[in-house]
Amino acid sequence: MLFALLLMAAAPDWVPARWNSSDPKSLDLLAQTPINCILLESTDWSESIAKAAAGRGIATLGVVHPGAGAVDLSRKAIALKMTGIALDGDFDPKIREALADSKIPVIELPSRAKMRLDDRSAPVIGTNQGLWPGVQVEENGATKAAPSGAPWIDTNTGFLRFVRAYTSSPVWIANKPPPGMVIPVQRYVQAIGDAAIAGARWVIALDDDFNRRLLAGEPRAAADWKKIGANLKFYESHREWRAYRPHSDLALVEDTGSGALLSGGVLDMIAVKHTPVKPVPNPKLSAESMKDAKLAVDVDPSSLTPAQKEVLRDFTRGGGTLLSGPPNWKFPTPQNSEITLGKDDFTKLDEIWKEVNGLTGRRNLGARLFNVSSMLSNLLESPDGKQMILHLVNYSDYPVESITAHVLGTFQHARLYTPESEPRDLQVYKVEEGTGIDIEKINIVATLVLE
Amino acid sequence: MTRRELLAALATAPLLRAKEAPTAPVSIARSRTYDDDLGGTLSTMFDQLGGLGRLVKNKTVTIKVNLTGSPGLRFEGKPLGLTHYTHPKMAAAMAYLLERSGARRVRFVESCWASGGPMEEYLLDSGWNVRMLFGAAKAVEFENTNALGNGKQYVRLKVPGGGTIYPAFDLNHAYHDTDVFMSMAKLKNHATCGVTLSMKNCFGITPASIYGDDAGEQEPNENPTKGRGEVCHFGKRQPAKSALPEIDPNSSRQPGYRMPRIVADLAATRPIDIALIDGIETVTGGEGPWIRGLKHVKPGVIIAGTNAVTTDAVATAVMGYDPRADHGTAPFVDCDNTLRLAEAHGIGTTDLKNIDIRGLSIQEATFRF
Numbered sequence: 065m066l067f068a069l070l071l072m073a074a075a076p077d078w079v080p081a082r083w084n085s086s087d088p089k090s091l092d093l094l095a096q097t098p099i100n101c102i103l104l105e106s107t108d109w110s111e112s113i114a115k116a117a118a119g120r121g122i123a124t125l126g127v128v129h130p131g132a133g134a135v136d137l138s139r140k141a142i143a144l145k146m147t148g149i150a151l152d153g154d155f156d157p158k159i160r161e162a163l164a165d166s167k168i169p170v171i172e173l174p175s176r177a178k179m180r181l182d183d184r185s186a187p188v189i190g191t192n193q194g195l196w197p198g199v200q201v202e203e204n205g206a207t208k209a210a211p212s213g214a215p216w217i218d219t220n221t222g223f224l225r226f227v228r229a230y231t232s233s234p235v236w237i238a239n240k241p242p243p244g245m246v247i248p249v250q251r252y253v254q255a256i257g258d259a260a261i262a263g264a265r266w267v268i269a270l271d272d273d274f275n276r277r278l279l280a281g282e283p284r285a286a287a288d289w290k291k292i293g294a295n296l297k298f299y300e301s302h303r304e305w306r307a308y309r310p311h312s313d314l315a316l317v318e319d320t321g322s323g324a325l326l327s328g329g330v331l332d333m334i335a336v337k338h339t340p341v342k343p344v345p346n347p348k349l350s351a352e353s354m355k356d357a358k359l360a361v362d363v364d365p366s367s368l369t370p371a372q373k374e375v376l377r378d379f380t381r382g383g384g385t386l387l388s389g390p391p392n393w394k395f396p397t398p399q400n401s402e403i404t405l406g407k408d409d410f411t412k413l414d415e416i417w418k419e420v421n422g423l424t425g426r427r428n429l430g431a432r433l434f435n436v437s438s439m440l441s442n443l444l445e446s447p448d449g450k451q452m453i454l455h456l457v458n459y460s461d462y463p464v465e466s467i468t469a470h471v472l473g474t475f476q477h478a479r480l481y482t483p484e485s486e487p488r489d490l491q492v493y494k495v496e497e498g499t500g501i502d503i504e505k506i507n508i509v510a511t512l513v514l515e
Numbered sequence: 516m517t518r519r520e521l522l523a524a525l526a527t528a529p530l531l532r533a534k535e536a537p538t539a540p541v542s543i544a545r546s547r548t549y550d551d552d553l554g555g556t557l558s559t560m561f562d563q564l565g566g567l568g569r570l571v572k573n574k575t576v577t578i579k580v581n582l583t584g585s586p587g588l589r590f591e592g593k594p595l596g597l598t599h600y601t602h603p604k605m606a607a608a609m610a611y612l613l614e615r616s617g618a619r620r621v622r623f624v625e626s627c628w629a630s631g632g633p634m635e636e637y638l639l640d641s642g643w644n645v646r647m648l649f650g651a652a653k654a655v656e657f658e659n660t661n662a663l664g665n666g667k668q669y670v671r672l673k674v675p676g677g678g679t680i681y682p683a684f685d686l687n688h689a690y691h692d693t694d695v696f697m698s699m700a701k702l703k704n705h706a707t708c709g710v711t712l713s714m715k716n717c718f719g720i721t722p723a724s725i726y727g728d729d730a731g732e733q734e735p736n737e738n739p740t741k742g743r744g745e746v747c748h749f750g751k752r753q754p755a756k757s758a759l760p761e762i763d764p765n766s767s768r769q770p771g772y773r774m775p776r777i778v779a780d781l782a783a784t785r786p787i788d789i790a791l792i793d794g795i796e797t798v799t800g801g802e803g804p805w806i807r808g809l810k811h812v813k814p815g816v817i818i819a820g821t822n823a824v825t826t827d828a829v830a831t832a833v834m835g836y837d838p839r840a841d842h843g844t845a846p847f848v849d850c851d852n853t854l855r856l857a858e859a860h861g862i863g864t865t866d867l868k869n870i871d872i873r874g875l876s877i878q879e880a881t882f883r884f
Contacts (some may be wrong), residue, residue, distance in 0.1 A: 220858075426632055434639030435586070435639060435641065435642040460592035461592055462589075462592030464642075466594075466644055
């Protein structure tokens with residue numbers, strides 16, 4: 065029992081990767097990365113790799129897929145002394161009861177619609193559904209535009225930020241790269257950053273070609289792997305950032321029934337416009353969760369309980385501005401493999417965008433960013449409120465130069481952290497809204513720390 | 516064909532008034548990168564043109580830059596100044612040079628795409644270091660001319676000779692309240708007009724508040740969010756009624772007919788005192804990333820002059836085209852020739868034989884688009 069508790073206690077620090085090798089020597093590749101938890105398909109299970117991994121302090125999770133033999137396969141993983149099991153897909157809930165006696169961590173990675181956000185006993189809240197992050201390009205090679213006019217970025221950040229606001233458990237997104245594509249290393253770094261800026265972890269998953277070349281010791285694959293490791297290290301060396309909370313004057317009240325589990329929804333749309341926003345899941349709606357907000361968007365008022373409606377009434381009585389959506393604003397919950405908005409929903413989103421844009425305008429709701437059309441950001445503040453961080457991810461294939469941030473409030477120090485160089489102090493200057501900072505260049509990911 | 520269309524067609528006939536149209540020298544310089552000494556290069560070019568001081572000393576100089584399309588739309592993710600926008604270093608070098616030549620005030624203007632907000636913010640979104648630009652000269656200002664901006668009312672400028680599409684244009688005050696007007700353009704093709712140089716750049720002086728697709732029916736929309744396609748390119752609707760409507764609503768609705776005329780009329784209405792065309796790095800095949808088949812290129816040239824038509828004629832030749840080419844011949848494949856329409860206005864000659872070219876020769880500078 066104690067051992068099981070110890071394992072569970074370690075789960076928040078697990079840095080996961082899908083690992084496609086049964087060779088214990090392959091674990092040498094993990095030495096240069098912070099990865100300390102590998103997800104193994106049953107074809108790669110063996111006592112030797114489980115033992116070798118344990119010897120290096122690496123947790124092993126046996127991946128089990130839905131099917132008739134799932135329970136037996138799970139018991140086989142336990143017998144092989146693997147650290148735990150990853151249920152990859154949508155299972156009959158009875159499997160949890162069947163494995164209850166095992167006392168080992170069971171990580172559920174279902175579809176988004178089946179996520180059990182309220183399960184406080186789960187070592188990790190995760191899903192195996194996600195978009196492959198990046199700037200969306202249309203068939204003719206042109207960049208697809210969002211309702212805001214900015215390029216549309218495929219991202220999981222809106223969904224992940226909602227989940228992070230819902231649960232204090234570690235959050236994993238375990239989607240795989242799209243098959244049959246040559247994926248340059250920067251796309252992996254973007255996937256890492258896409259999850260990390262929302263306080264979640266992407267379960268590293270290499271495409272087949274990269275995986276083969278890496279295991280064969282090809283130098284270029286090794287160099288790319290090193291880069292992936294450096295970017296993981298960048299976020300893992302600042303784990304405290306995961307505890308920071310969203311900072312914004314704008315609160316978005318939404319729930320699973322109003323599109324929060326979808327990608328490309330309201331939260332993504334606001335984020336693409338680089339408007340900081342604080343997601344407030346309906347069950348978490350309280351005077352406390354609304355205390356710093358000046359504006360609020362309630363996507364689906366009909367889903368609120370009378371007590372929750374009263375919270376919003378108090379918010380407006382206190383001087384807050386509330387934009388309530390009409391009944392037709394409701395978005396569907398994700399269905400099976402569909403995790404993005406349907407065609408009709410985009411029309412709805414465009415209407416919402418106009419309303420939200422009319423509400424926020426050019427107001428600074430925490431930070432305004434310039435020259436960041438290919439980037440997404442997340443503004444967070446430390447629990448003591450003394451530090452603010454601005455996560456940035458560039459989803460284009462080129463570095464972005466000459467970025468400007470206007471942050472509300474007066475800050476004396478600004479320091480830029482990137483994976484490829486030592487932290488460096490940036491000049492802060494006064495602007496009408498508060499503090500201005502210029503960033504010369506960002507390759508893929510960076511974090512600005514303000515004090 | 517209406518009488519006005521007939522007159523306009525005659526104006527582009529081969530025996531145009533080329534010899535009668537005024538001429539002015541044009542300077543061509545080599546500059547391979549934006550890290551070159553742009554200030555020094557521009558200084559030499561303006562010396563070749565007779566000196567900048569005589570044009571700008573103690574004067575307000577308004578510079579219309581070229582920031583076409585949303586700053587969010589990048590070509591291959593490259594900085595905008597390397598593809599289809601005016602490069603910020605060119606703007607900074609020019610501001611510095613104007614200051615050194617005695618200009619009293621330098622005002623950068625643009626009708627920022629789909630925005631009525633401050634130009635400074637649009638520039639920041641375009642990757643410009645606005646603080647550095649403020650430091651390039653003592654009195655630097657910015658104004659978004661897509662709406663009323665800092666003015667109290669729009670100014671109405673009548674088209675000399677009555678105009679071909681609109682009889683007059685209602686513009687932001689900045690185009691009137693200035694001593695010297697400069698067009699800082701990019702050397703590019705244009706999907707509708709064949710080329711976009713110093714004159715076509717100034718199509719952007721029309722405010723979308725009045726000529727935009729979401730302009731008010733009666734009054735200007737001071738928060739425009741769209742381009743001018745329906746009003747100007749296609750003539751599907753009239754501008755806000757606060758401005759004068761089209762002369763002939765039954766005239767051709769073809770963009771290749773309308774746009775060259777609007778551009779030539781604007782060049783006659785708000786004359787360009789200094790034309791500066793940045794061809795250090797640019798794109799071929801169109802004016803921006805929304806055009807298919809675009810290609811990033813490095814012609815490595817700057818072209819400047821004090822007559823927009825002679826400057827654009829030389830620039831068109833540097834691109835490998837005949838500046839007097841007819842409709843149907845590249846680059847004017849689907850449009851009338853804006854340069855010759857402007858020549859017909861008596862602004863300047865398109866005849867290269869009558870243009871004094873200083874610095875590099877056209878042959879030396881030619882980069883075939």
